[in-house]
Amino acid sequence: MSAPVARSAPNSLDLKDGLDGNVEVEENAQHDEYLQHYSLIKDKSPEELKAIEKSLVRKLDWKFLPMVSMMIIMNYLDRINVSNARLAGMQQDLHMSDTVWSAGISMFYVGYIITQIPANVIMAKGQPRFLLPGCMLAWSAVTICMPAVRSGWAFCLCRFLVGLTEGPFIPAVSLMTSSWYTKNESPLRMGIWHAGTTISQAISGLLAAGILTNMDNVASLHAWQWFLLLEGIVSVLIGIFAFWFIPNFPNNTGTYFLTAEEAEMAAYRQMVSAGGISEDDEGDYWGGVWMMFKDPFSHLFALIHFALIIAQSYKDFFPNIVATLGFNKIITYLIQAPPPVIAFIATLVVSWHSGRVLEHGYHIIGPIVLAAIGCVVMITTLNVGARYFSMILLVTGPFVGLNLHIAWETTVIPRPRTKRAALIAYANCVSSVSHWFTPYFFLTNQEPYYQTAGGAIITGCGLTVIFVLITKWYCRKRNKALEEAERAAGLPKGWRFAG
Template sequence: MTAHNTVDAKGRSSDDLARVEEAELKGEQIGQPGLATALEIQGRFDSLRDLTPEQMDALNKRVVKKVDWRLMPMITLMFLLNYLDRVNVSNARLAGFQTDLGMSDTVWSAGISTFYVGYLVGQLPGNMILAKTKPNWFLSLIMLLWSAGTLCMAALTSGAGFAVCRFFIGFTEAPFFPGITLMTSSWYTKEESPLRMAIWHAGNTASNILSGFLAAGILENMQGVVGLKAWQWFFLIEGAVSVIVAIVAYFILPGWPEDSGFLDDQERDMAKYRMLVSNGGIDETQVGAWAGLKMAAKDPFTWIFCLMHFALITAQSFKDFMPSIMETFHFNKLTTYLVQAPPYAIAYAAACALAWSSGRFQESFWHVVIPIILGGAGCGILIGTLNVGARYFGLCLLVAGTYNGLNLQLSWETTVVPAPRSKKAALVAIANCISQTSHWFTPYFFPRSQVPYYRLGGSIILVGVVLVVVSAVLTKWRATVLNKKLDEQEGWSPTSGNERGWRYVS
């Protein structure tokens, strides 16, 4: 006896829907994009099933607007303070922090490296915990912890204390950067994600700009206030502000799309629908943490992006020594603090423009490769001449090229491995974890004996640039191969007349 074949409001038979669900399940089980179309995914939600395209578009815009206001300003501010903790020691060094604690260059570099040891240890477990918990309380908690570490920096009296304190700050900061990357990729589609990541990367660039102004204001004017040194005030003020922001973040940050209370039921369904379409039909929540980790470990994309992220962090090794590099331009101390701002402002504007272009045209390879090559050219100028104007121009190219690459690498890796969430969390954490090993050795490439050219440091930057290009080529090659397989499965060709489904961004 044949079962009755019903037809829904969109004209789809129950047999058709069963085949779609079977195809989706098959895709979910192997962690690869399913075969469902946007219309078919819409039919899975009771609150969305009967909406017209115009109504869907209006609802989508309403959800994106709500998420933007709830998420973007908060994580941008948190990221700004997060990065201030990484660059503040460089400006404090110019104010006598290293000298007052009696640290040699070797001890100083060891302390800088120790931060990244803690960062490495806390990376993977922290991000795997985040994938299974609510982001608002977890991200707020770790921010409170690293803020406490920043406050403790003001009480340091020795190089050993410096190393211990920086290890703790690195350990507690570890899940934050991959965590907000995971949140962004879980709330925004592959078209929207690059620009959103560029926007919160303003916290990175703004921290470098703000750090210079804070240094100019605090380190130049608060020496001896209530018996404290200027660098102590630097850490106390930054730590106190971070504590306040962490408390506020607990009440403002959203959870995941499937359980956020600031959306109504229909909006929540739209948030889930958007991500299913963007992920090729794969449900983000389908597997547990350990299964996701195993899936990530078996995916070649994970190890290619490990190389790319490592190369980008290596190419950015100058950032911990930016004030010292600027000091070789022989400006006065106040000007040295202030002229750090324009290169980062230029980098941010360029990153936003390129991120919008990358998302709009769904292309990542050339958007990463061309700027990183220009960054390498800037490095060559910086280590090849003592002309201040030329070196400053080279520094602008170097900063813009490397920061743009890091931003787009994050959106690229979460686009080609869109789901499940635990797999994506593992990939982001593994790549970010391995990339931080660069900080174990790159500080030793910028000793004071290399003043004024810092050519040893320039050489390691150029190695990073070359490796970025190599890893981008590998990513594009693998994405192209996988897209050809999807074309074959769908029977798609430029002349087939069929709608092309989800594809890997190359």
């Protein structure tokens, strides 16, 4: 099954404090059928439950969320740092052709795909507290080694190793977020850490302005070598601190992070959000993988993700796209910052509204249509103002869509945890295949318009709209079947697939 069908807790009372009414707790907590599974909190009054939940969410919002957001920023910086390094002369210094450079960009995603499904399934039954920081330290070590490369093949090898070590990270953070936050809370929280990828674009541009223009030939190193080295060192430091700020799962996190009552509240919230099925996992490692492959939703979400990544294929070449505006290097580095900052704000606003009304599809379609319009402008005019505005739309649409897509898939397929973990990784793997061919569309001989790349981005936007509409239709179809089954059995309205 894709999701549980269960009766909702009746006579619910919204917990307004800290959660905006996202979790339902029965007015008389002693008779809540779900609450009876949790001995430490089942006899608590509604006021006591509110206090425990408020404390739990506060710890998640001020410990887990900021830490994974910082890790995401560094993750993405280490992924895209070669874009600004290229602008600073890395490709020329290593005597690489456009084809070899694009091969290096693609090799990252070869490694990225290999580790995702097995690593995320292992993460679902393991201890993310150690595994997530471990991944970060591994990719940081490779990044620190990159300034030593002297040839195209060494560049390709390093990019492969960075992808191999980064592969488990984003799916694992998605899994963790969906295991701690409810389906109404997840879009905004995922928006916060996922928007770290947009912020990292801004930071990358600012760092490039400071490092790449001032550190050339310092200690006989090129500026791009300093750029990679310093980013890697900062990433190592954050990875070390992360061991104290990352929990495991609600059922196996120790008191270093939560009290025992808060841990039970976390498990209870997840049970309510999933319609009465416990988050505690079931079966073996690969049972969830097989369940995922048999579910049509898995392939629909993978197609949406694939299309969204094609729409976002500009990101490895964003500094080069901005350079076509004709400004000098320092200004080019600096004006990379506003588009991702605007995208960050838009992601938070749209994600908040999506979680509040529990609708995902149309919240994805709106921004992605604007991104397609922006791309049309980019490939048809050299007007600086119009092109820069188009770049804002180009950055915003796919980032909003990707964030809501992850929240949507983890809401539709909540249990068991290994199935959800496999789905997140599978969709990410399928989407990453696009990186094997999209880098070849951004060729220097097509500057400043990049018509071929622009056509691919517009195609990705169009496919996103089509696949989202198909998925919404399938949600309605499945919900109609649930309604008919409840009516036949005389049951009240229960869990539904969120569209």
